[in-house]
Amino acid sequence: MRTVITFIIVFGVIVLVHEFGHFFFAKRSGILVREFAIGMGPKIWGYRDKTGTTYTLRLLPIGGYVRMAGNGEEEVEMTPGMPISVELDQHNKVVKINTSKKVQLTHGIPLELTEHDLVDALTISGYVNGDESEVVTYKVDHDATIIEPDGIEIRIAPRDVQFQSAKLWQRLLTNFAGPMNNFILAVILFIVVAFMRGGVYDSNSTTLGDIQADSVAASAGLQSGDTVLSVDGEAVTTWSEMQTDIQASPDEEISLEVERAGEELTINLTPAATVSGDETYGMIGVSPALIETSVFDKIASGFSATIANSLNIFQALGRLVTNFSLNQLGGPVAIFQMSSEAANSGLITVISFMAMLSVNLGIMNLLPIPALDGGKIVLNLIEGIRGKPISPEKEGILTLIGFGCLMLLMIFVTWNDIQRFLF
Template sequence: METFISVVIIFGLLISFHEFGHLLLAKRAGILCREFAIGFGPKLFSIKKGETVYTLRLLPIGGFVRMAGEDPEIIEIKPGHRVGLMFNNAGLVNKIIINKTAKYPQAKMVTVEHADLEKDLLIKGYEQEDGELISYPLDRKADYVVDEQGYQIAPLDRQFGSKSLLDRFLAIFAGPFMNFLLAFIVFIIYFSIQGVPSDAPKLGKLVQGDPAAKAGLHQGDRVIKIDDHTIDSWKDIMIYVNQHPSEELSFTIERNNHIRHVDVTTNERKSPEGGKEGFMGVYAPTEESFIGTIKGGVTQTYFFIKQELIGIKMLVTGAVGLDQLAGPVGIYNITGKVVNQGFLLLLNWTAVLSINLGIINLLPLPALDGGRILFLIVEGLRGKPVDPQRETLVHFIGFALLMLLMIVVTWNDIQKIFLQ
């Protein structure tokens, strides 16, 4: 249960930041945002603030911002359609009742001859069959009501496609950018609690039961020499210890302005290169510094972005296979292990996942933000947009392929869990 709650909170946070980026820049550009949704599937909760309905949906595996003009309008009013009209104090139509008009006895019933809800913002129609054709101007924020649910009309200048190339690019790019920003913020919190790694020739936290603690070394001890080797940094300590597995080393340290000598016999473990290396159970020293915390946030965010790009390159070149990818099941399993190792590691894992989400979304693949940006780049080069129907088809095919990939990755995740 603890793992499930952690996953829901983490994914909710990542998705919320991502979609909030889209929402913020879309609204800044004047785009009508009909819905801000966390999750997919049936609605669990919804509330309308201003023009936007904020919803929480059943499946916490994504989210979306429904911008006017990206999808076909929910309803099309055609000639001969009988609708009810309601007016504001200025005499402009502010509600168009599409069906169940009997529930709105105060509405004026009109048989539509012509309706333009995007450009001219008017409805022309007849109150009586042999009556006069009358034009009814619309309020720019008028709603059309379907099954007693109101949907705001979208004048052309409020639609996604009517905005400049730069505004549309920013509205799309803002989602992944917010994931990078979230990672930066989480790393700052992490370093504020944990401390900023330092290269000073000092000892950080000691692992109880490991050689350093057994020998009597303390956190904060300044190492002057190891054997006859002068130490100037934490890196010097690590290099020397790694080079001497299962050996007794003589540490010359300074503690409380006194020089002491402590002998430590290192343990042995397998090195990343496959050989042997020594270790004694000491973490790097840390320091408290506001500037260092900010710098640490930047450095860690850059490092993991770089590592993610290297991983994608290896996947594309075939250096690693699809079996190395982790889907929702794999991430859930890893998160469960991280939760058991403490809050700080969970913070670090949250930041890494946020970077992962940002990078993946920027890949130039259909149905992802990167694919949409690619179409905008093509539009900029051509001087005109790609046919909307073709773009929709490409995104649909891309989404289907992504779902197929997700199934394959999930199957691999399940196999790994049961083979552990």
């Protein structure tokens, strides 16, 4: 249960922060945000505010999404002959259209639809109360709502509030805002970790900080404050050098020269084999010593840690290009597994994991792949260079291809994760 809660909180917060970036800048740009959903799947609860945004809580407590008018979202399918009902205001303008069988309008007028235009002309026509002798046409209010088949009430989307009607720079910023929020979240979380630890790790030395209980290091007699001078006779002066040498020897005995209270000791130990992706590393269960730092240094560490994690992800992407393997990728199953490990290691580890995952999501979403934010940004830049946007048909085809490829990759990755972690 602790793992499940950790997974929901970590994954949910990261995705919601990402979507809030799109939501905030879309609102600022005059784009109608029709729905801001928390979770996925069937609706549990919904509320529509005065600006026309419907906030919904959905059954599966994982992530969320933002529906922006005209941004490739699926419109309610309304076809000739479809039975609907409409509600009028005192000026006989339609203020509500009901396409759902789950909802009944108290003052609704039954209408057999013949045609409609809810984008430009803002009209809807049909036979009233089954009278097919006359087609009645109503004007539709600019801020009218439509009740979808699942019972969710959202605003209609006239052209002036659609995504494509916003200025180019506003659309570009709206697309970039999601990943940007992930980077901001990562910086904040890394700062929180620095304050919780009381400082930042000293990566420029090999002095040991915390020794994990029941670890290889603890069993071998290593102590907090020990300084590692060499690994198997090879001198080390930074944490990364020592880490690299130890990780290169999983399940192989190595010798450490250690300085303790002015004396030099030789400690032999065998790093435990730890599998990450398709690679196996040696781990002994130690962390660097903390540097007593000022408030400014702790805040600065949030930025430096975010940059360092970003560089690590770019290096991983480079390895993925030169030597592709599904084991180098991870989906929801892998995230759940890592959430379990983080939950068992304490709150600081959970927050650090959330920060690293937030950086990962930000960078992955910026990849120039259709259907991702990065692909949309590329289209924005092409529009800026050409002076006109790519046709909606071509953009739709590109997005569909990109989405299909991503879904196919996700299926393969998820199945591979299930085989790796569950069998």
